[in-house]
Amino acid sequence: MHMSPGADPQLKAVFTGIGVPRNRPFTPDRFQTEAVAVMAESDCLVTAPTGAGKTWIAVETIRRTFERGGRSWYASPLKALTNSKLIEFSEIFGPDNVGILTGDRKESPDAPIIVGTTEILRNQLYDAMHQGISLNTDLVVLDEAHFLGDEERGVVWEETMIYLPPRIPLLMLSATVGNAGAIADWLTTIRGRPCRVVAETQRPVPLYPMVLHPSGTLLPLKAKGGRGARTLHKRVAGLVAGKRKPEPHRRRGLPPFGDILRVLKAFDLLPAIFFLKSRSDCDAALSLCHGAVNLSDAKKARIFERVKTLTGSSPHLVRHRQRIHLEQAGVGAHHSGHLPGWKLVVESLMSEGLLTAVFATSTVAAGVNFPARTMVFFNSDRFNGTEFIPLDATQLHQMTGRAGRRGMDKIGFALAVPGRYMDLQLVARLLSSRPGKVISRIRINFSLVLNLLLSHTPAQVEELLKRSFATWLLVSKAADSRRKSRMAGIHEVLWEDFVRHLDFLKETGFVGDDDRLTADGLWASQLRVDQPLLVAECLRQGLLPDGDAARMAGVFACLVNERETDDRMEGRLVPNRLKKTVVRIQKKLSGFARHMKSRGFDVRQFYLRPAAMTHAWASGYPWETIAREYGMAEGNLAMLMMRTADNLRHTANLIDVFPDAAATAREAIGLIMKTPVVEETDEGDAGL
The missing domain is CATH 3.40.50.300 (P-loop containing nucleotide triphosphate hydrolases)
Known part of the structure; x- marks a missing residue:
């Protein structure tokens, strides 16, 4: 039974409006010029519907910084979006003036304009705090700033906003959100410089x-x-x-x-x-x-x-x-x-x-x-x-x-x-409803604790936690001074979780009784990955297969896999040496894992299937064969390889502490980051 195209009479007048607008010279909208003007004297949060032209604001603000001889950092949540901005900004400012940092790619890192993922920017802030220096940039643009409320990655946006030195102007570009004013007020409070909202509610x-x-x-x-x-x-x-x-x-x-x-x-x-x-x-x-x-x-x-x-x-x-x-x-x-x-x-x-x-x-x-x-x-x-x-x-x-x-x-x-x-x-x-409100997603994890202890005492960390958006939201809702005083202690929930993580790090030798990182804690802080302590324990016990890059890749695939996986496979799909390596690591880590669980921390189960797939790809088996025989969609398989490579990179950076493991990790990245996981222009270990 085929549909017969038809339209209600009320739509006839609407359909007469279909067409292509006249080609007119570009004239920026009021909200665009207002935002650029605001950035001359304060931070700015721009909220506007998709396609309204927020990137123009970023370009003009970056242009002003560039023409003064300054440096700009443009952060986005997606590698694909970052790659497209590299092309766009290179056409505007010249390819020699734009670099990219995404983990996969590290090109022209000293260029005056850097585009990259927000995680890389947050990590640079960690390093700057540790070294006691200020981030080498004169402007930060956070694209898709409403990711502050993202359940999985919002913590990265919030950390970035908290750690960014007040001297560096901050431009945030966001979809329309219901509480932009609250976000701006919070930033004004913690950064000590005004943050203004420029809002556009009309769709272009x-x-x-x-x-x-x-x-x-x-x-x-x-x-x-x-x-x-x-x-x-x-x-x-x-x-x-x-x-x-x-x-x-x-x-x-x-x-x-x-x-x-x-x-x-x-x-x-x-x-x-x-x-x-x-x-x-x-x-x-x-x-x-x-x-x-x-x-x-x-x-x-x-x-x-x-x-x-x-x-x-x-x-x-x-x-x-x-x-x-x-x-x-x-x-x-x-x-x-x-x-x-x-x-x-x-x-x-x-x-x-x-x-x-x-x-x-x-x-x-x-x-x-x-x-x-x-x-x-x-x-x-x-x-x-x-x-x-x-x-x-x-x-x-x-x-x-x-x-x-x-x-x-x-x-x-x-x-x-x-x-x-x-x-x-x-x-x-x-x-016809207003968009929802953004809420804080900040949470404590071992990577955050290790990196804050690089440059902060626990007392200073407690002060940082008081600056969280979660604490500010709850305090700002307090109706009277007595309730406000009581609500001001809400940061204690975060603080108690910080202390719980800190105590475990002391028990396991990553932090000393003086609340300072031990030698192990110093290098472990560089493992900015999902399960830093399990990777660190593998390194401490010498469990990683140094000298065998394909097996190294397989082991790391176990560490990044988040999904419950059916491990029933034909024996030929799991090489015996790989299986023995994974089983041995599980056995050797069992005591450490039980200790973590006894303190209330989650420990992911190791699965052989992702290890076997990654090992096969690193060993040179055809891509289509792996996807078919292991039963995984190509996109998921590529994502597994990219996340595995991201984790391997952190180990590869420990060349001074674990030279053999670092060299093998570097080699493993080259074995898995090849077409079709990445395009030919992105191949190799460019992200190292």
């Missing part, structure tokens, strides 16, 4: 939300001028009120993507991004799109040539199984299960206007420059790693931020498709 391209009726008719989500309970359009309200959840006829268990593309094509609503709940759905969707939108021979030829150029240096990408969908139907899939190089191919084609549609998971909503005219979504909930929970306003705003391309569209569209997992009333409410 207006957004119009719609609903797709199962028949193929497009409906406005909201009634014209409707408010409160009557917000929904009458026909949409009828869909919601029905006893059965209406949804389009499904094919192969999936929505009829080809029919939906025909509807969008009929009303000039392409290109589109389809947000789907799983990676497998994104991949399976592609074959349902062939024939839905016919590509001209000229466009097919352009796509073919671009794909040929983008994949030419990688045999893995040249024969990618999804290449045919790009070249014949103009559609692609984008998710974390794909190789970084393949995702870059899809991103490039979409940004160049060559694709009709991309099927993606939420990774596209976070940090990837991937705009389209229409955003299509089928779920009003998301998987948080444990369970499905309803979307919040911030998440939905981030998704819809990809709808409508500045300079290319006069209007963008968000299309909700009814179904079992779509709450249209929730969507209508969220679209």
